[in-house]
Every structure is written in structure tokens, then in C-alpha cells.
Amino acid sequence: MAAGVLFPKPHDQVLLALAGFGAAGILAGSFLNRAPNRLANGVATALWHAPPLEAGAAMAGLAALAALAFHPKDKPRSAMTFGAAMLILWGCLSGAGRLASLFALSDPSAARYSLGAAFWILMATALLALLDAAQRANLGLLARAGLIAALGAGFALTANSGAFADLSLAKEFASHRDIFFIELRRHIVLVASAVFFALAISAPLTALVLRRPSARGLVFSGLGILQTIPSIALFGLLMAPLTALSQQFPLLRAWGINGAGAAPAIIALTLYSLLPLTRGFFTGVSEVAADVKDAAAGMGFSARQTFLLVELPLAWPALVSGLRVVTIQAIGLAAVAALIGAGGLGAFVFQGIGQYALDLVLVGAIPIILQALAASFGFQMLLAARRGS
Amino acid sequence: MIELRGVSKAFGAAPAVVDLSLSIGRGAFFVLIGPSGCGKSTVLRMINAMIACDRGAIELRGEDIRAMDPVRLRRGIGYVIQSVGLFPHWTIEKNIGAVPRLLGWSRETLAARVEEIAALLQIDRELLRRYPHQLSGGQQQRAGVARALAADPDIVLMDEPFAALDPVSRASLQDEMRRLHAETGKTFVFVTHDMDEALRLATHIAVMKDGRLVQTAAPRDLLNRPEDEFVREFFGREAMGLRLLDFVAVRDRMRGRPRAPETIGADASLRDALALMIERRCSRLSVTDGGGGKISEIDIADIIKGQDAT
Amino acid sequence: MRPDAAAALSAAGRFARRPGLWLFLLLVAAIFLMPSAGILFHALFPDDRHLIYSRATFLELTLAHCQLVALSSLAAAAAGIGLGVFATRESGREFAPVVRAMAAIGQTFPPVAVLALAIPALGYGAPPALAALALYAALPVLEGSITGLDGVPASARDAARGIGFSPFELLWRIELPLAAPFILAGLRTAVIINIGTATIASSAGALSLGSPILEGLSAANPAYVVEGGIIAALLAICVDRGFDWLSELLKQK
Ligand SMILES: Nc1ncnc2c1ncn2[C@@H]1O[C@H](COP(=O)(O)OP(=O)(O)OP(=O)(O)O)[C@@H](O)[C@H]1O
Numbered sequence: 001m002a003a004g005v006l007f008p009k010p011h012d013q014v015l016l017a018l019a020g021f022g023a024a025g026i027l028a029g030s031f032l033n034r035a036p037n038r039l040a041n042g043v044a045t046a047l048w049h050a051p052p053l054e055a056g057a058a059m060a061g062l063a064a065l066a067a068l069a070f071h072p073k074d075k076p077r078s079a080m081t082f083g084a085a086m087l088i089l090w091g092c093l094s095g096a097g098r099l100a101s102l103f104a105l106s107d108p109s110a111a112r113y114s115l116g117a118a119f120w121i122l123m124a125t126a127l128l129a130l131l132d133a134a135q136r137a138n139l140g141l142l143a144r145a146g147l148i149a150a151l152g153a154g155f156a157l158t159a160n161s162g163a164f165a166d167l168s169l170a171k172e173f174a175s176h177r178d179i180f181f182i183e184l185r186r187h188i189v190l191v192a193s194a195v196f197f198a199l200a201i202s203a204p205l206t207a208l209v210l211r212r213p214s215a216r217g218l219v220f221s222g223l224g225i226l227q228t229i230p231s232i233a234l235f236g237l238l239m240a241p242l243t244a245l246s247q248q249f250p251l252l253r254a255w256g257i258n259g260a261g262a263a264p265a266i267i268a269l270t271l272y273s274l275l276p277l278t279r280g281f282f283t284g285v286s287e288v289a290a291d292v293k294d295a296a297a298g299m300g301f302s303a304r305q306t307f308l309l310v311e312l313p314l315a316w317p318a319l320v321s322g323l324r325v326v327t328i329q330a331i332g333l334a335a336v337a338a339l340i341g342a343g344g345l346g347a348f349v350f351q352g353i354g355q356y357a358l359d360l361v362l363v364g365a366i367p368i369i370l371q372a373l374a375a376s377f378g379f380q381m382l383l384a385a386r387r388g389s
Numbered sequence: 390m391i392e393l394r395g396v397s398k399a400f401g402a403a404p405a406v407v408d409l410s411l412s413i414g415r416g417a418f419f420v421l422i423g424p425s426g427c428g429k430s431t432v433l434r435m436i437n438a439m440i441a442c443d444r445g446a447i448e449l450r451g452e453d454i455r456a457m458d459p460v461r462l463r464r465g466i467g468y469v470i471q472s473v474g475l476f477p478h479w480t481i482e483k484n485i486g487a488v489p490r491l492l493g494w495s496r497e498t499l500a501a502r503v504e505e506i507a508a509l510l511q512i513d514r515e516l517l518r519r520y521p522h523q524l525s526g527g528q529q530q531r532a533g534v535a536r537a538l539a540a541d542p543d544i545v546l547m548d549e550p551f552a553a554l555d556p557v558s559r560a561s562l563q564d565e566m567r568r569l570h571a572e573t574g575k576t577f578v579f580v581t582h583d584m585d586e587a588l589r590l591a592t593h594i595a596v597m598k599d600g601r602l603v604q605t606a607a608p609r610d611l612l613n614r615p616e617d618e619f620v621r622e623f624f625g626r627e628a629m630g631l632r633l634l635d636f637v638a639v640r641d642r643m644r645g646r647p648r649a650p651e652t653i654g655a656d657a658s659l660r661d662a663l664a665l666m667i668e669r670r671c672s673r674l675s676v677t678d679g680g681g682g683k684i685s686e687i688d689i690a691d692i693i694k695g696q697d698a699t
Numbered sequence: 700m701r702p703d704a705a706a707a708l709s710a711a712g713r714f715a716r717r718p719g720l721w722l723f724l725l726l727v728a729a730i731f732l733m734p735s736a737g738i739l740f741h742a743l744f745p746d747d748r749h750l751i752y753s754r755a756t757f758l759e760l761t762l763a764h765c766q767l768v769a770l771s772s773l774a775a776a777a778a779g780i781g782l783g784v785f786a787t788r789e790s791g792r793e794f795a796p797v798v799r800a801m802a803a804i805g806q807t808f809p810p811v812a813v814l815a816l817a818i819p820a821l822g823y824g825a826p827p828a829l830a831a832l833a834l835y836a837a838l839p840v841l842e843g844s845i846t847g848l849d850g851v852p853a854s855a856r857d858a859a860r861g862i863g864f865s866p867f868e869l870l871w872r873i874e875l876p877l878a879a880p881f882i883l884a885g886l887r888t889a890v891i892i893n894i895g896t897a898t899i900a901s902s903a904g905a906l907s908l909g910s911p912i913l914e915g916l917s918a919a920n921p922a923y924v925v926e927g928g929i930i931a932a933l934l935a936i937c938v939d940r941g942f943d944w945l946s947e948l949l950k951q952k
Pocket residue numbers: 400404405424425426427428429430431432471
């Protein structure tokens with residue numbers, strides 16, 4: 001009882017834990033690293049050296065999270081958590097940008113300012129708090145989409161105004177701006193063509209597996225083995241035969257198919273996609289209950305109508321989940337394809353790793369992650385929309 | 390043995406048990422009965438400290454349960470949960486031996502005990518090696534009861550343990566319980582929906598409604614003097630008289646010399662006698678003793694007349 | 700004598716019919732015989748360059764690779780199971796939705812991207828690779844643990860508590876064994892992904908089977924690529940088979 005008076009029981013332990021995590025991040029890590037040039041190691045700068053308004057906002061947001069943990073009512077707590085998280089996000093982003101600009105006034109132009117651990121920990125804290133609030137408030141997908149769009153728009157506007165221009169991440173992005181969009185397009189093309197080919201192959205494969213139960217074990221275990229092979233190994237193993245083929249057949253070379261580049265990448269990505277897609281289709285269609293199919297047949301549906309009007313709609317969720325898995329996987333694996341000269345956002349990642357230019361790594365890695373998240377969210381929306389209608 | 394004093398429990402705003410006081414003596418066969426949702430299971434779970442009561446106190450063997458280590462407390466009490474809850478990854482044998490194993494019994498003692506208890510509850514030796522999902526619902530319930538009794542606890546809590554059994558095995562297990570109770574003097578707290586089961590087994594019956602105690606009494610007193618309309622209704626108004634006949638043996642009402650051709654044993658209940666009369670379309674039966682010799686006679690008028698006596 | 704011999708023979712027959720065994724032997728052969736396959740590579744890639752990777756022996760590469768995967772997977776298993784247990788306890792229930800969402804969202808992060816993020820944070824070499832692999836691999840294990848522990852029938856948990864299992868005994872004897880297949884499935888996903896990511900980790904300076912592949916790619920020497928690729932692929936397939944066998948074993952128990 002006495003302990004209860006001294007330390008009231010929190011109503012939301014998650015918020016309290018997040019606030020503690022954020023505070024530990026501020027104390028332990030550097031907010032911004034200030035380095036004399038692109039390759040040198042930086043000197044750590046803590047959050048409290050940032051302009052007072054922004055630093056204050058971030059810390060106030062964190063304190064608010066801790067205080068909100070003791071708010072008894074769920075609804076207002078979620079709403080205020082949202083506000084506190086926004087405060088932290090703004091404080092971090094704007095604080096880092098303005099701190100870099102302040103340093104830039106006195107430093108030589110080669111100096112670089114990269115984001116430190118404290119920055120990332122605070123961002124993670126704020127985003128997790130948002131996630132928790134959204135889940136507690138039982139926010140629908142549409143509301144979440146709106147929230148994400150608003151966050152994205154806010155970020156884009158601030159970025160456009162040049163608030164982050166002095167951060168080395170922004171500098172790397174600016175200096176690679178032209179190729180960035182080319183590589184982004186390449187990345188998307190790699191993923192899209194792989195998913196397209198995988199769809200085209202897995203549809204007849206599913207039909208085969210459905211008709212011939214005897215082929216089931218062979219197909220699935222074969223695709224399963226393909227799935228386990230490390231991506232770069234598969235890329236590499238495809239290169240040699242493709243090189244040989246393109247030397248044999250000039251026509252292939254004329255189409256741009258040779259050992260390196262997009263061809264082995266798309267083939268490998270397609271191969272990886274086959275198992276999840278085929279399995280998704282197979283479970284989707286085969287789990288449509290037999291009595292539903294019987295009823296359809298009994299009402300006089302033809303086999304074609306049964307498939308189009310009954311089986312396909314009922315199998316839809318499994319289809320979409322299969323597509324979701326495949327797309328996310330392909331986005332990640334396409335990054336590796338940069339190693340065999342297929343381009344894509346992975347090019348920045350591996351170029352950055354090779355040159356020890358860590359901000360260049362981020363220029364590749366962050367958009368890859370965002371793409372995967374966007375794809376995942378998009379497919380969830382698709383599923384929900386279908387369920388709603 | 391078990392003492393509940395002014396115990397209350399609410400889940401959120403909804404009260405499940407309200408100001409309940411019970412005194413369960415050593416060696417009692419105490420049956421809790423009442424409509425679904427009236428709080429019977431909650432009472433059982435408060436006794437073994439699975440649920441803490443909001444108000445009031447519970448004493449076990451003279452000691453407040455709040456002062457006891459709940460784990461040790463529970464190991465000393467047999468408990469059959471309503472949904473059986475056998476461990477799916479263990480064989481029946483291992484399930485039955487769960488508590489003795491926790492208590493660190495030796496391998497031999499454990500094996501012997503499992504065998505003994507399985508025989509008592511008519512669980513086939515062959516079933517012992519199977520997994521729960523390979524058993525019928527009734528067999529699972531038996532295994533659940535066996536698990537509760539395995540460590541030989543002096544208090545046994547049973548939450549509708551025979552609900553999934555067919556009438557024949559149910560009756561035979563009820564006999565087994567009665568025998569076990571008589572032989573060992575264990576204290577049973579038993580929850581059921583089934584009135585006949587309650588009347589058959591109980592030394593005391595507590596009728597509950599909406600979390601409150603309506604009446605506690607010995608079975609016969611309950612039938613003779615139901616507290617109110619609810620109890621009367623619950624015991625099946627029309628059948629109450631018939632049920633009362635269960636408690637009187639033919640021996641107590643027989644009179645005169647045996648003349649009727651049809652016979653009935655002296656230890657049968659009046660209800661059995663009445664049933665036989667109706668079946669055979671006669672109004673008198675000769676009464677036989679254990680050896681089969683006719684010793685007296687019972688008349689339908691005597692069955693009916695004597696109903697509310699004693 | 701005769702029945703014994705027959706039994707031994709049939710046991711040997713069963714043994715020989717396990718594809719996993721042959722794959723494993725193939726892997727061992729590949730590791731040790733690769734250096735003597737020079738003639739083969741010369742025939743395949745008519746080139747007078749050095750065609751057998753020689754910075755490290757293939758055994759060293761394989762062991763380094765396995766070490767990377769084993770250490771990170773062990774750490775991931777400990778973290779994933781620990782967090783999963785925490786999120787399914789009474790005291791951690793509140794964290795379950797966030798933890799679950801984190802596991803789901805975290806798994807949409809491509810493993811390569813996680814590896815890429817670890818480098819700015821932790822530098823080059825084996826430690827950041829280890830950390831990235833462990834971090835990523837913890838997520839499927841976590842998801843498996845939560846699914847498995849949540850799937851324990853409430854009645855079994857209730858009964859165990861009711862007949863006097865202590866919280867630890869309940870976890871150790873009832874909940875974890877029942878959740879084991881799901882945890883193992885998560886671990887399998889984690890390990891297979893890790894074998895793949897460890898290959899790429901050599902781009903950040905960790906020694907692994909990816910080293911010959913990457914060197915082959917940058918020096919346009921396809922022989923290196925094939926050598927590393929074959930061993931890495933065989934390793935992954937063997938480990939996958941191993942998990943097959945483990946889960947069979949678990950089912951029989
Ligand atoms: N863990 C719980 N959380 C919330 N409410 C509960 C819980 N356990 C029981 N209740 C509620 O308490 C009341 C009494 O439940 P209890 O299980 O004791 O009934 P019962 O008499 O055993 O019913 P039955 O004969 O159907 O088993 C019910 O209204 C039930 O909904």
C-alpha cells in the first residue's frame with residue numbers, strides 16, 4: 001500500500017518502457033556525429049547541444065510519454081501519445097537538421113554530419129509509441145494510411161524547404177539524386193518482372209499440383225530446396241550457364257541476356273517466388289470447402305463458373321498473402337542483385353560499404369525498407385478492402 | 390476442514406459470488422449445485438487459491454489460505470477441472486502421475502500408484518500408453534479424475550467430473566466415488582448440474598443462485614423442506630416426491646406375510662419397488678432377504694402413506 | 700546371427716536411403732575435393748588465371764560461416780524465446796500487441812537492409828554481421844514462440860496451475876514442450892535466412908562462404924563464384940534437411 005502511494009501503478013507499462021528506452025538512448029548515444037570529411041570518424045554530439053527549442057521538444061515529448069503511462073483513460077491517452085510522439089519526431093528531425101546547419105557555418109565545407117544512435121533510438125521510440133497508440137485505439141487501416149500519408153507529407157515538405165540540407169545523408173542523396181531515381185526504377189522493374197513471371201509460372205504449376213496429387217511432394221520439395229539456397233549463391237550459379245548460353249546464341253545476347261545483369265537476377269528472384277506463390281494458391285484453392293463446391297455444382301454452375309465465382313473469391317486471401325510474401329522477399333533480394341551488376345537500390349548499399357561511405361549505405365537501405373513496408377501495407381489494404389466489400 | 394466466511398468475488402463489475410459462507414466438515418461429501426453461471430466453479434477455484442476472493446476469508450484445515458504458498462496448497466488438494474485439461478503431450482500414464490512426480494515420489498511407488506488408481510477408475514491398462522486425443526471424452530474425464538486422486542490428497546475438488554459419461558459408466562463411477570469416500574474419509578467438494586447425482590453422492594448439498602447460497606442441507610432434508618420456490622423448482626417439482634422415495638429402503642416399510650407372487654429385495658429403495666409395481670401392474674410385492682427367501686410384503690399404500698414421515 | 704545380420708543390413712539400407720545423408724556427404728566431398736577440381740574448372744572456364752580460391756581453405760570458410768550462423772542463431776533463439784515467454788506471461792501481457800506487431804513489421808525489413816544498417820552502427824567485420832544476423836533472426840523465433848505459447852490449450856494451463864505446478868514448472872514442463880514445434884519452425888526460418896545473409900556479410904569484411912563469391916564477382920572470375928556458391932547452397936540444403944529431421948524427431952516424442 002505504501003509503495004503504491006509513493007509510486008502509482010502505471011496504466012500503460014508499454015509507454016513507460018518506451019520512455020525509458022528513449023531516455024537511455026539520449027544519455028548513452030550520440031545524436032549527431034561531426035566529422036571533418038566524408039571518410040573520417042566523427043565526434044559525438046549529444047542531443048542537448050541541439051537548438052534548445054528542438055532539444056526541448058524531444059525531451060518534453062519523452063517526458064510526456066512517461067507521464068501519459070499513468071493516465072487512467074485509454075482513449076485520451078492514445079490521442080495524447082500521438083501528440084507526444086509527433087513532438088519527439090519533429091524535435092529529432094528538425095534538431096538534427098538545424099544542429100548540422102549551425103556546425104556548417106564554422107566548419108570547412110568537407111565536413112560531414114551523420115545521424116547518431118541517439119537520433120535513431122528516439123525515432124524508433126516515437127514510431128513504436130505511435131504503433132502502440134494506433135493499436136490501442138484500434139485504428140482502422142484507412143486511418144492508419146491517412147496517418148502515414150500525413151507523416152510522409154510533413155516530412156517531404158520539411159525536407160523540400162532544405163531543413164536537412166546540411167546532413168550528410170541529405171548530401172549523399174543530393175549528389176546521387178539523378179542515379180537514385182534510375183536505380184529506384186530498376187529496383188522496381190526487377191521486383192515487378194520477377195513477380196510477373198512467378199505468377200505466370202505458378203498458376204499452371206498450381207493447376208498441376210491440384211490435378212496430380214502424386215506430383216505434389218516433388219514440386220513442393222523441389223521448390224523448397226530452391227528457396228533455401230542463399231541468394232548470392234543462386235545468382236552466381238546462374239551466371240555461368242547464362243554466359244555459356246549467350247555465347248552460343250547471339251540472339252539472346254541481342255536481347256541483352258547474358259551472364260551478368262538483370263537476366264540472372266530476374267530468373268533467381270522468380271525462382272525464389274515460386275514456392276510461396278504456389279503454396280499460397282494451392283492452400284487457397286484446396287481449402288475451399290468441398291461442400292461449398294458441391295453446392296455450386298448443385299445450383300447448376302459450370303466448372304468454369306464455379307472456379308470464377310466461387311473458388312477464386314474464396315481463395316483470394318491466401319492468394320494475396322502469397323503475393324505479399326513474394327513481393328516483400330523480392331524487394332529484399334533485389335538489393336543483393338546489385339552484386340551481379342543488375343543495379344537497383346542495392347547498388348548504393350554495396351557501393352557505400354565498399355567505399356566506407358556509411359551515409360551512402362543508408363541512401364540505399366532506407367528506401368528498400370520503406371518499399372518493403374509500403375508493399376506489405378498495400379497488400380494488407382487490398383485484403384481488407386476485399387473483406388469489407 | 391474448509392471454512393468460507395463472507396466470501397465475495399466480482400469479475401469487473403459483475404458479481405460472481407456474493408457474501409458466501411460455507412462450513413465443510415472433515416469427511417463430508419459436499420455437493421454444490423445450481424444453474425449455469427451461478428458461481429460454482431468460482432467457489433472451487435477460490436478454495437484452491439486459483440482465484441483470490443475480493444472480500445471474506447477462506448480457511449483450510451484451520452489455516453487462512455492467504456498465508457499459505459499457493460503451489461504447496463494446491464499439491465495437497467485434488468482438483469478435477471471442468472474442461473478436463475489433460476496435458477496433450479503426455480501419455481495418460483504420465484498425466485495421472487503428474488502431481489506425485491512433482492512431489493518427488495520414487496519411480497516404483499509412482500508406477501504402483503498409477504496402476505492402482507487406474508484400476509479403481511476402470512481405466513484400461515492399454516489406455517495408459519495413449520495420448521489424450523486418442524481417448525473418448527468419457528475416458529478423458531476418468532483420467533482427469535485419476536490425476537486428481539493420484540497423490541492421495543485428503544481434500545478433493547471436482548468440477549462436473551462425470552458430465553461426459555454415459556449413464557451406465559456414470560452410475561458405476563458414482564458408486565466408486567461413494568465407496569472411496571466411505572473407505573478413505575476424504576473430504577469431497579463436488580460440483581454438478583445433475584440432481585440425481587447430487588442426491589446419490591452427497592452428505593450435504595448447497596444450492597446456489599446468482600452467486601448466493603440459497604440453502605444448505607442434507608439431501609433428505611432438502612427434499613422434505615425446500616427453502617423456497619427456487620429450490621423446489623430446481624429439484625423438479627413433480628419429481629421431488631419420487632426422489633424422496635430413494636432415501637427409504639423397502640425393509641423400513643414392509644409389513645405382514647409374503648403373499649404376492651412378484652418379489653423385491655429388502656435393501657432396494659421404495660422408488661425401485663414402486664417402479665416394479667408399475668411395470669408388473671400389481672400393488673403388492675413380496676420382500677426377499679439376502680438369501681432369496683421371502684420374509685415379508687410391501688403394499689403400495691404403505692409407500693405413499695409413509696412419504697413425509699421421518 | 701542371421702537375423703542380426705539381416706537387421707543390420709536393413710538398418711544400413713534405411714540409413715542409405717536418407718537423402719539428407721547423401722547431401723551431407725556431398726557437402727563434405729565438395730569442401731575437401733574442391734581444390735583438386737582444377738582441371739574441371741579449367742575445362743569449364745577456359746582461362747589461364749588462378750581458378751581455385753586460395754585465400755582460405757574451403758573448410759575454414761565453411762567453419763567460419765557456420766560459426767557466424769550458429770552464434771547468431773543461438774543468441775536469436777535466447778532473445779526470441781525469452782521475449783516470447785515474457786510477452787505471454789501475466790506481467791508482460793500488456794506488451795504482447797507491440798511485441799507481436801514489432802515481430803511482424805520487423806520481418807518485412809529485408810535481411811540485407813538490416814545488415815546494411817548494422818554497419819554504420821557497429822562498423823566492419825564479424826561483430827556487426829553477428830549482431831545484425833542475431834537481431835533479424837530473433838524475429839521469426841519470437842513469432843514462433845508467441846504463436847506456440849498462445850496456442851497452449853487454456854484448459855491444460857488451468858489444470859496444471861490447479862493441481863500445483865509452480866509457474867516455472869508450468870512453463871518448462873507444459874508450455875514450452877507444447878510450443879516447441881512452432882519455436883523450431885521459427886528457428887528454421889531464422890537459420891536458413893542467416894545462412895543466406897552470412898554469405899552477403901563478407902561484403903562487410905566477415906569471413907564466410909560469400910568471400911569467394913564476392914571476390915569472384917568483383918574480379919570477374921566465375922570459377923570462384925561457382926565454388927563458393929556450390930558449397931553455400933549445399934550447406935543450406937543440408938541444414939534444412941537437418942531441421943526436417945529434428946521436427947520429425949519432435950513429432951515422434
Ligand atoms: N475468469 C473470469 N473472468 C470473467 N468472468 C468470469 C470468469 N470466470 C467466471 N466468470 C463469470 O462468473 C460467473 C460465475 O461463473 P462460474 O464459472 O463460477 O459459473 P458455474 O456456476 O461454474 O457455471 P457452469 O455450471 O456453467 O460451469 C459467470 O457469470 C461467469 O461469466
